[in-house]
Amino acid sequence: MLLILALPGIAILALFEYTPLLGNVIAFKDYQPYLGIADSPWVGLRNFLVIFSGDPQFLNALRNTLIITVLQVVFVFPAPIALALLLNSLLSERIKRIVQSILYLPHFLSWVIVVAIFQQVLGGSGLINSWLRANGHSTFDIIGSADWFRELLTAQVMWKETGWATIIFLAALSQIDIALYEAASVDGASRWRQLWHVTLPGLRSVIVLLFILRLGDVLTVGFEQIILQQGAVGLRASEVLDTYVYNNGIINGQWGVSAAVGLVKGLVGVALVLAANKVAHLFGERGVYSK
């Protein structure tokens, strides 16, 4: 009886989460839509050649992906930690709650809305450029500029997610035993020394955990966000692995090659998480899962 209740949900997961994994066999086939998956001819590893033979389009996508990842790890990852520490140090609970309500909001907006809002503020006829023009300054063209595209992406992610991402750090901060602060205080530690010797060590496990999960996404950078803005910027600056898979597969019909790139990307992600978890264990952290 309980099994019957579980059926619709399990069926949906099986059909749309698990069966598509089998669809990855087309990475080893020359997929022809009119033949279907089963009847398309096998081609061995030919589709993977693009990855290892240095195809310039693929290399460009890989390079952009890695650069954007580095920017995001350097700027996006620490931002919520800093913000959480700042919020945690506020004396007034009320001000803290008001600030939180404001900063959590962008998380719930779709990427379409976020990109549109950025255009309105930073675009050619947007808030900042209109003001600059009215005051006789030259304009500042970030939107649609290939040179500034990566910085723009990073700023958008920070705007959308920094507030929301503080939640997990604030929860970890509230778990730190207050006695540790009292002890530090008795020993004459200043606020900064308490931050360094009590607060940050208290956050270490959570930071390590999130960092490992982030590593799994090294090759995944904001697909929706980028595809929305790709038209104006051009592929050279904006093509990343996920958009490469989409553009080559769905748009240009190179199904096999795209599936191969997607498959390798997924495997690399899993491998990185496992490797990072191993390293975390070596340093005595719990990581994503325990041994």
Add this chain to the structure above:
Amino acid sequence: MSRLIVAGTPPPSLFMRVVKAVVLTLCCALVIVPFVGVISTSLATQEQVIRSGGFVLIPDGVSWAAYKSVFAGGVVTRAVLVSILITVVGTAISLACTAMLAYSLSRPGSLAHTPLLMVVLMSLLFTPGIIPSYLMVKQMGLLNSYWALIIPTAVSGFNTIVMRAFFMGLPTELLESARIDGASEAQTLLRVVLPLSKAVMAVIGLFYAVGYWNAFFNAMLYINDTEKWPLQLVLRTYVVNNAVLGADQLGGSETLPPQQSIQMAILVIALVPILLVYPFLQRHFAKGVLTGAVKG
């Protein structure tokens, strides 16, 4: 409560307090100012939009012209209706499937309990690739159908786990007594469990609803027919990509308000439902996220 009231530590210096106040005010302004601008521009008069070069922060007067033309029965009106339809139907289906699945997983020891739980948990670890997902939807004949926007994302493993954690916290005596009274599992779920779980159902329901309302990529992937576009796709075409939105698309009046006001009106329409449910979301989501993190 506050961590700062620790005996013996002097309060933060005036300088530090000023720095904090400035940083936080700046962060809040970065979020609030664009919102105000979007709403103001959608309501501003034609003269002011032209005078300001496009984006208005503080409107002189209020004009509903942009909203009137957007709701005159053209592309945008239809997209709003499509989005409402998908959100309502999708949320109902998602809630039903998730509640049934979560309930059956909340009873350890039942038939195939562990393998089913693994199926749900493992689905959290990976996302199927774009190409295989597309082929799956295509193979099932769902391309260009509203169902393609609902069924593939109808069950979220994460939501299932959160709901299961809640169900497991219900007193077992109630379930026992329902069984003794001869209730079937389905009746127990419907008559005993769900009435006790209104809060969690509301939260998960909103979670799904926001997802359906905001979904954009699936529509771009699966829907070719512009007549079937949901609001987020219209937003992308006419606001992000700046396609011309004339009387042909909007229907109705001949004299259109400025393009920018219309664009901002569309943006506001996409925003309003989120803003309306936001106070509720914010209070419960934070808890939900942590429940999932702790018990998942």
